Amino acid sequence: MLNLVLFGPPGAGKGTQSEKLILKYNLVHLSTGDLLRSQIAAGTELGLRAKQLMDQGLLVPDEVVIGMIENKLQENQSAAGFIFDGFPRTVPQAEALDQLLAQHNTQITTMVALVVDDEELTRRLLLRGQTSGRPDDQNEELIRRRVKEYNDKTAPVAGYYNQQGKFAAIDGIGNIETIFDHICAEIQQASN
Ligand code: AP5
Ligand code: MG
Numbered sequence: 001m002l003n004l005v006l007f008g009p010p011g012a013g014k015g016t017q018s019e020k021l022i023l024k025y026n027l028v029h030l031s032t033g034d035l036l037r038s039q040i041a042a043g044t045e046l047g048l049r050a051k052q053l054m055d056q057g058l059l060v061p062d063e064v065v066i067g068m069i070e071n072k073l074q075e076n077q078s079a080a081g082f083i084f085d086g087f088p089r090t091v092p093q094a095e096a097l098d099q100l101l102a103q104h105n106t107q108i109t110t111m112v113a114l115v116v117d118d119e120e121l122t123r124r125l126l127l128r129g130q131t132s133g134r135p136d137d138q139n140e141e142l143i144r145r146r147v148k149e150y151n152d153k154t155a156p157v158a159g160y161y162n163q164q165g166k167f168a169a170i171d172g173i174g175n176i177e178t179i180f181d182h183i184c185a186e187i188q189q190a191s192n
Contacts, residue, residue: 003101
């Protein structure tokens with residue numbers, strides 16, 4: 001089984017690269033951001049509560065996203081593997097994911113981090129905000145808050161996987177196909 005964590009700050013290209021990776025490796029895409037946005041679109045109570053935090057660029061509580069991932073693992077028991085996009089975002093989420101995967105007799109293969117500087121992240125997200133309608137892409141201050149939340153709470157997750165010998169960082173700036181090839185090379189190495 002191939003279980004990949006695709007890591008990086010807001011706008012690093014996790015969703016863009018996930019779309020290509022799921023096709024090549026036949027993986028199930030688990031993006032907690034997408035799952036939360038579909039709860040918002042459906043008008044559920046969970047969605048309403050999450051929206052208040054997401055619109056401010058803040059993380060939603062660990063138990064909410066862990067519960068969503070638990071359900072998805074349960075629903076996709078015959079999957080060839082998973083790509084985790086935007087999860088885990090805190091060390092407690094990473095610990096919970098290890099436990100959940102162990103219950104399914106599997107584990108994380110590797111984490112690949114996309115490295116992109118703050119200036120480029122802001123440029124990409126403001127550009128997307130012109131057409132996406134995502135409330136959290138609308139202004140520079142909100143984007144800065146998302147990046148700060150990432151630096152404070154999420155960046156330590158890289159160390160968690162590094163300690164397990166499951167971490168690779170790659171340059172996330174430049175041609176989308178070239179970045180994809182580099183991610184595939186890391187997957188190849190981690191699968192040997
Ligand atoms: P989430 O939906 O995960 O958003 P994010 O991580 O903040 O960032 P994005 O999805 O915007 O970026 P991305 O890395 O996927 O980049 P993309 O490929 O889209 O989370 C949203 C919110 O939900 C959080 O703030 C939080 O509130 C909540 N949440 C989610 N998960 C949570 C969790 N686990 N715990 C707690 N809360 C959680 O690319 C961005 C743009 O750049 C696109 O327009 C794309 O076309 C462009 N682009 C991509 N690659 C390139 C390239 N190489 N060159 C130029 N442009 C590029
Ligand atoms: Mg995304």
